[in-house]
Amino acid sequence: MEKQNIDRTKEKGKSIRCYKSKYCIKCLLLSLPFLLLVVLYVKKDPFLVLRKYKDYDHSNICLNEGAIGWYKYKLFRDKAHYDSFIMGTSCTMAYRCEDWNKHIHAHPYRFFSNSEGLADLYLKLSALDKQPNQPIKNLLFIFENGLLTKDYMQTDAMHIMPPEISKVNKVTYQMTFLQNFFNPLFLAPYLKYEFTHRYEHSMKGIINPYGVSHTGYNNNAIYPNEYKIRKLKENYWKETCWKELEAQSKHPKEFPRAIFHSQISYLNKIKAICNKHHTNIKIVFGPYLEKCYINRQDVAMLKQIFGNENVFDFSHSTNWHLFDKHNFYDRAHYRITLGKKIIDSIYANETNGNTKEVRYRT
Template sequence: MQSSHSIWRFYRNCLLIALPLLLLFLFYVVEDPFMVIRHYNDYDQSRVMQNEGAVGWEKYKMYRKRCHYDSFLLGTSCTKAFSCREWNRYIHAHPFRFFSNAEGLGECYMKLQALHNVPGQRIRHLFIVTEPSFFEKTHPRQSLMHIMPPDVSGESWAHYQTVFFQGFLSPKFLMPYISYLLFGKPDTSGGDVIHAFVPTRDRYTNDALLPQEAVMAEEGESYWKDLGWCRDINKMSVHEGKQVISEEQVRVLREIRRICDLHHTDVQWVVGPSFSLEQFNRHDLEVLQQLFGKQAVHDESASLRFHDYHDYYDPSHYRRRVGNAILKDIYQPPV
């Protein structure tokens, strides 16, 4: 009798210990903050910062038959400086911005492979926006902001969902998220969790919608006056970055080249402007040019014409007007 009572008490204690986690799990399932448990008709109105690669894939599948996508803007978050509408002035196609958070070479290749495996999918044009750190990451990452859906990565559905639930439980996400739900606005710790403005992307092209541009137009020079990084610009000088392309990177780049050859793809690589004037390593530049041709590789990393704080939203992201200028240089070179 005493033994039965002890067992019952043991199970009761286990339930009490597990109850907070069970309640959090139910809360997570109901809220679905990362929009990965259920399908949605609109992925662009969420206040929660999403895994952009996963969202892009869901939007691509949702609209591909309607929009007939055949050209893709890949790369890091700096793709926000390039719009499909502006790009399409030169390529006359059906473009889609398919970027990822801090995308790496491995994720870029995996997404391109997934597109290649879609029956009937054409890949007429690729525009790949990079920076040196892009080439360092040759293997797809499995973290919250980088993992891709199972039909892209080949991972199990259970693993995919576990990564998001673990990310939900992280205090760095959970506390700002709960604060937002309670008070309706992000607190000072929620800058990397909650969007200040929605929608965040165009429905069909997935282009970034940039509220900063309207704020800049309204505030003028006042927008930059209290930003400390602006004052650092005169301290910068051109310097060469470290070599990041080696044998493993070349292997992945050759696979990308192989897919491009199969689709007769016009591919353009851009190494975007660096606020710190870090010049893309000359060895790495030569490797890219050897694999894809000099006409397909555009190094703007230490371009002094973009060395103006007015050309940046923040030290990591250059403005749409910079992207427009780069597009014009590539597709309308001077005679």
């Protein structure tokens, strides 16, 4: 009887062990795709955040431009001796460092972020201020209404800043990108492109089909739409969307007020950094093709903080040439030809002893 009980106990133990083994095997099989994707992520490092690189300009992924801009700044600062910065949203693409440098004679760098917010811009400028022996001689801020409304640090994968800037811990920073990698909205088009090496319209915003995204030292934008315009010529502006934009432009509207107590606090902090470095600062609001005007109270507040001579609002310009569709790549981004004219106009008074009329008056 006792022997039978022992045998039953042994059989029960074997059964439990067998069940545990099967359970472990099933768990391993179920987790295998996840583990393989983690291995792929570590190997490919699609967002260029796991390791340091010598080249951040040739990625087939749409990257976090703010983070990449910081990595490039750190990579080249000792060689390039940066002392002047173009900052703001993706509309900075219209402003080339070489065009700006004709007026400032310095060592400029385009340090932008897509859909940048005011809090993000301040954190970046504050991080520059804390870098050893880093002068900030000139700043060219390209503002939009959306930038002013964001008085909070953005923490998603396309906008989160490196720990040196954002002060988030390294684990949180890396997990943000890993989680974004596993998001089906990213992972599906990414894997499809990895296997097929063919770009599809559904991959827009995920895959960069152009290969090169910036120039080296100064981080200027690469302009694939300029090649498209050369090829299509007038047909570039004959798509339906342009007719809709032209129709909207016949009914101008002013944005609601965006600058309140929180924004004023950030703007004063930015001004304090400028005062510390004796920075020559220029703030520009570009034109909107739909004739959307920056709120006049916001413009007045910026002029009060930074000086009337340092704030330029081209959204209110009376020069109709500014709003010609041929000056634009799309509804949000204007061309480098217009960016150059704006730069020339805002420095015209300084370089000509206030005797020459600004060509594109605000």
